[in-house]
Amino acid sequence: MAPSNWRTYLVTQASLSAGRSTAEIAREAIAGGVDAIQLREKDTDARTRYELGRELREMTADAGVDLVVNDRLDIAQAIDADGVHVGQSDLPVAVARDLLGPDAIVGCSTSTVAEARQAEADGADYLGVGSVYGTTSKRVAEHKDGIGPERVAEITDAVSIPVVGIGGITDDNAGPVADAGAIGVAVISEITAADDPQAATQALSAALEAPTQSPSNTEGQP
Template sequence: MNIPMDTYLVTQSDLSGDRSTTEVVEAAVAGGVDFVQLREKQATARERYVLASDVRELTAEAGVPFVVNDRIDIAAAVDADGVHLGDDDLPIAAARDQLGRDAIVGRSVSTVEAAQAAEDAGADYLGVGAVFATDSKDIDDDEYEIGVERVAAVADAVSIPLVGIGGITASNAADVVAAGADGVAVITEITDAGDPEAATRQLATAVDDGRDRQ
């Protein structure tokens, strides 16, 4: 499966200031974002459904792949392109059963062993991190900052695409891609930016720079 994911936005409305999640996604899409994941773990199921419906409409019009974090039911309800799963979520096989074999199923990992297991289970792509220290995600202390060396090790161990996530900015994104990532996933770098559209473009430039170094 060929999935564009140079720049991958993970939404989180409590970091978006006076902008709505929909407004942030709209700006990121205008900036050329390649992939959007609805996270919004602080929201109720109903609130996530409403947000997912709005974001699905935006991304569908733009031709941008859209997945929902954790909630297979919400992904199915809004006809998302797929779902992104973590350690505490349903297995990849269960997501396929609910969403169909053409759905995009991503998996969060932090070790080579977990990455290989996710690939063997049928994941389409991996989110690897946290690469750098971050306050945006709930991460165990021993997985708090894996560094670009781990990204490189995972990239060498699997054949599916992967994005680095966690503490990534336009200043360090090139290092993550140079280490072997196909792209970078960010929350704060776009969501909390004064100009999310411009921040998306800057991130894409950094990814291109990193790819030139691979």
């Protein structure tokens, strides 16, 4: 599956799973129709991430779900992941592309038009844009107040590669992110912390498909 077909994207974080394993959360998300999973787990050592990655690779391959690894190109290669996702302080996109080759998926976190254009020029296949809304996740803590769907729209207008919104996204506020031009949304706690991760994934997908009504086009309605 190509990033252009992603709608729901799970970023793993065991500390938010209410005692459940990351593999269990991933399995439930897959059952709910998730399109991509990013192995993050930065609080664990490389060996633990590798072993978890092998387990996730097996289940995602069977389900036709893309698996990318946050930052660690070596783990991505070792588990035969579909690619990697890098941030502004990680290895450059161009380096990841050179090391992984033309067929790997390489994603990059951006929050400005300039970063987005540079990532595209360097060979990124998609962008993770955010934090869209306020968030307490360490992954996007540099934008706790959120850049808003308006910035997402600016970035989608500036690049030709797919944009995935991330940061504080729920089934209640995902619609405006899709309306801004994002092909999908990436979430951590919305699925990981949910009582029913499968149902949460399905609700998120449904929210992305539902049209968002602005005040202007609801005037005159009962």
